[in-house]
Amino acid sequence: MIAVQFQTIKQPVVRDTRDMWELREDLTRAQELHSNLLNEIYKYEQRLTEYESVRNDSKEDILRDTLEELKADAGLTEVKGRGIILTVERTYNVIGAPTENISAYLLRRFINELNSYEAKEISIAGHRIINTTVIREIQGETKIDSYPINSLPFEIKIIADDPEKLYNRINASKAIDEFYVENFNLRVSEPINEVIIPAYTDPIRVKHMEPLKSERGVN
Amino acid sequence: MIVVKVKGRHVVFSFIFLILGFMISFSYQFTKQDSNQGRITDRQWSKEYQIRNELIEQEERNRILQKELSDQQAKVQATEVELANKEAEKIYFNLVEDVEKFRMYNGEIKIQGPGVNVTLEDASYSPTGEDVNNYIVHENHIFKVINELYISGAQAVSVNGKRLNKNSFIYCNGPVVTIDGEPYPAPFTISAIGDPEVLIPALNINGGINDQLVQDNIVVTIAKSDITMEPLLQTKD
Numbered sequence: 001m002i003a004v005q006f007q008t009i010k011q012p013v014v015r016d017t018r019d020m021w022e023l024r025e026d027l028t029r030a031q032e033l034h035s036n037l038l039n040e041i042y043k044y045e046q047r048l049t050e051y052e053s054v055r056n057d058s059k060e061d062i063l064r065d066t067l068e069e070l071k072a073d074a075g076l077t078e079v080k081g082r083g084i085i086l087t088v089e090r091t092y093n094v095i096g097a098p099t100e101n102i103s104a105y106l107l108r109r110f111i112n113e114l115n116s117y118e119a120k121e122i123s124i125a126g127h128r129i130i131n132t133t134v135i136r137e138i139q140g141e142t143k144i145d146s147y148p149i150n151s152l153p154f155e156i157k158i159i160a161d162d163p164e165k166l167y168n169r170i171n172a173s174k175a176i177d178e179f180y181v182e183n184f185n186l187r188v189s190e191p192i193n194e195v196i197i198p199a200y201t202d203p204i205r206v207k208h209m210e211p212l213k214s215e216r217g218v219n
Numbered sequence: 220m221i222v223v224k225v226k227g228r229h230v231v232f233s234f235i236f237l238i239l240g241f242m243i244s245f246s247y248q249f250t251k252q253d254s255n256q257g258r259i260t261d262r263q264w265s266k267e268y269q270i271r272n273e274l275i276e277q278e279e280r281n282r283i284l285q286k287e288l289s290d291q292q293a294k295v296q297a298t299e300v301e302l303a304n305k306e307a308e309k310i311y312f313n314l315v316e317d318v319e320k321f322r323m324y325n326g327e328i329k330i331q332g333p334g335v336n337v338t339l340e341d342a343s344y345s346p347t348g349e350d351v352n353n354y355i356v357h358e359n360h361i362f363k364v365i366n367e368l369y370i371s372g373a374q375a376v377s378v379n380g381k382r383l384n385k386n387s388f389i390y391c392n393g394p395v396v397t398i399d400g401e402p403y404p405a406p407f408t409i410s411a412i413g414d415p416e417v418l419i420p421a422l423n424i425n426g427g428i429n430d431q432l433v434q435d436n437i438v439v440t441i442a443k444s445d446i447t448m449e450p451l452l453q454t455k456d
Contacts, residue, residue, distance in 0.1 A: 209332035
């Protein structure tokens, strides 16, 4: 009896309960991160060798290049690339009062969805989406970074690495229905070879934050 | 006719044999069970073991790479700062400052600054018979908070330590919320770097975000704090 009791008490051994699928998923994620990290390291290494090899007077140029690159990443330059253009227009064939404004909530959710479909750059009605972009309803007007979207139809431009995939995923998603419910028609263009997305026009102000360097060995 | 007298010896023997028999059957049962289980899952187990090893190796490699990256970044930054100081020309100084600024903005390096922490927790009280969904945090709650923080001048926002950028996406996936494909459990801490004197009143105005969340039965905690934020590429702990 003691032996039986001992066995039963020993039973619940703490196990790693992740099963095969979870493990595989974690592995692919880790591998993705791996390649991203490698790319990033490569970028910085290149920059470093440039700094070291180039003569003093042209170091300024490298600095300028770096800045330009960073600005491009932040969204301060016009970008061209393969992508698709969506047109949002009003529909008239539905009973009920046509909505005056497209709701901010709908747009925000749509951007979220586009991002999950691996969109790289997005602009809505000519306004570039950047890190700190806000879409909000203010006094009944929907505004993107304080610019109102008044005129319908307007265009949503997207650049992606794989526009065909993006195109298919948008068409398969509920997005079109969601726009339709609010009396808007979402027209999706075929993948286009050159989509031009405008730059963010306002200056980006960086305040309140500073780089943290001291404990770089820790992470 | 042989009469066997029950002696003290016999009683002792019967006890001993009883226990012995029990022990033998128990150990037989035990070993049988063990070997059976082992045979069924042997291959699966070795496969799992292999994958797990791979994952661990990969994670270790990532960790090393991450360190290498931050070393590399530090070197580049040091070179740039040196450049700025040595030349003593104002244009260099400004350039280096701008470069640093955008690295922070784009989430390439670790940053710190004053800001607020907003914690969203599922309601601890859920009356029976009602839909439990009415009492938990959904993606649109998180959206609302993030949006409100940005509009009040937040410079950088992270959710449970995951820095957000323009390509981030958030999904409510059952019990967890998925941010950029990685699952995060409740409670959700949304951190924002910005002026806390602006951010906190903006969240707290009458009928503002705080009131709206409380209306949805969510436990909201808003606290001013100093915030450090990891870069976008980070190994998950």
